[in-house]
Amino acid sequence: MTALIEARHLTKVFGEGFFRRSNPLVALDDLSLTIEEAPPAITTIVGESGSGKTTFARLILGLTTPTHGQVCYRGVDLRQLDRNQRRQFLREVQVIFQDPYEVYNPFYRVDHVLQEAISNFGLAKTKAQGQNLIVEALVSVGLRPEETLGRYPHQLSGGQRQRVMVARALLLRPRLIIADEPVSMIDASLRATVIDSLKALNRQFGISLIYITHDLTTAYQMSENIVVLYRGAVAEVGDVEWVVKKPEHPYTRLLIGSIPQPDPKHPWERKEKLSDTTGNGRLERQGCHFADRCPNVMPMCRQKPPPLYQTAPHRATACYLYRDSPAAASEKLNDVFAPPR
């Protein structure tokens, strides 16, 4: 069976080409990931700003063309889809963006964004039928249609607005939803509601999710498997239970150690000295991208980027600290994933 979406050796370099910059920026470096049609899974891509996670989303959606590698939809390269395949792709792969304020036209009622999806894809024969679909979708994401329809975007809260977007994606009965930081602009108290709706989609409708975030807490709540990106390269990958509870890569440890726990009795650990990021992802070195900030850096780290070492059945870490474990091939990320629970 061919996979729904297959990313093969995806690499994106900005600033190459005719108007060559002196120092091209490698946004994503050789990432391979497969999303099967069944069973539906939730995969998280986590990383700080500049780690390449949004670039990955844009590549999968076909909004950006990869520098190397390819994205295949049901076995066909995104760039070679014919008209019908492209339509099917646009319907089966949906996206939810970060900012629930900017995706709406403030002059239209929120119904518009839902009706548009129905008319574009001819989902309903009559108006009444379309209205039923809308009501059904809204109920599925935990919104009360009578309190939502007929309102303007500014009359809804951020969480409600974002759930209307989830409802819109759901209308099309997609196979895959890519959610790029869907809750980062929403108040903490409302995040839980959006996360619950996304999880319900996965359970009730069998939709796979790629959840992109910088927040490990929601990543942990959402997903089964997690890919930690650092400056475009995979740092750690595997079962979320393991990666979050017992992080191996020094970067994952730094990320988890920096989460402000809502408990005054568990203060931030102040063991490691935090070194500075210069903020530009230019790679001038040969070795591990994290070497400059790493507390455990060794001479070998600066020579060659570390491969992924498979340290347990369901996890792998790209760090020489674990060089005694067998190396896993970079295109076999999915082999490391834990099966859906």
Next chain:
Amino acid sequence: MNSNILQVRDLRVIYYTRQGALRAVNDISFDLQVGERLGLVGESGSGKSTTAQALMRLIKPPGKIESGQVLLNDLSLLGLSDERMRQVRLAEIALVSQGAMNSLNPVARVRGQIEDALRDHGVKLNRRERAEWIGELLQRVGLPQTAADMYPHELSGGMKQRVCIAIAICLKPKVIIADEPTSALDVVVQRQVMETLETLRAELGASVILIGHDMGLMAQTVARVGVMYAGDLVEMGGVEDLFSEPLHPYTRLLMASLPSLEQKEAARGIPGLAPSLLNRPEGCPFHPRCPEALDRCLVVEPKLQTVRPNRSVACHLHGALSAAREAS
């Protein structure tokens, strides 16, 4: 000797919009002690940023500080002339605002922007002294000396936010108000910025008011927390007390809505919506969403009252408790 650097009494801010008067900050009172770290937490629209702006007297029309008093070391800020207030701002009380890093001038070097602040406040230093002071400021916020000659776009978000902190402390203010200083930054950088702020507070002996919606960040960085809801201060207490035993049902729901790293469980969102400030519900503003609302909550607005040492809450559940105790 009064140990309170800042006293806020019955501060009320109203926005006069076309739809009517909107009470964004509703008679809040609190004290800030010398060297204290106080947090104000709440959802968007709870009035926490308006409070910060009111303390700086930066409320612009159609907003207006309707009534109340802000005493900074016995100096009544609301009674000052505009010119005198301009001098007090930054020199005595400084604000690091939410999008501060985007407010840097993109076509001026960092050095020039710090010099502007010094010049506007009449600091007379010769060129060498000025360069030394700017160097020291940058060092204090953990930036390299070379940052002074860079443009904002050459710095990362965290570094820009630290430049803003450097500007905020350039006149050694006694009170620093930080309004969501890290909400646009990721966790690692957030931690660096917060630790920078904490080091500075200790070095300068300043007091800090941290405003935000992240309960986790509050737990890590402040000593006392005030919870705001719909323009009201609904609960206040020491951070450990408040986190181990939240008294107001809103605070309790706010804590329960936080996702945990320890175990996978359905974190509960708060049902319902924050009320529109245009038509505040009668009685307690939280009653439409409150799982424990009493009949009284629909009619009588609870006032913030001290229920035990260093703990105050505006909720009939607890008011009733103390009243009952007095009666018996």
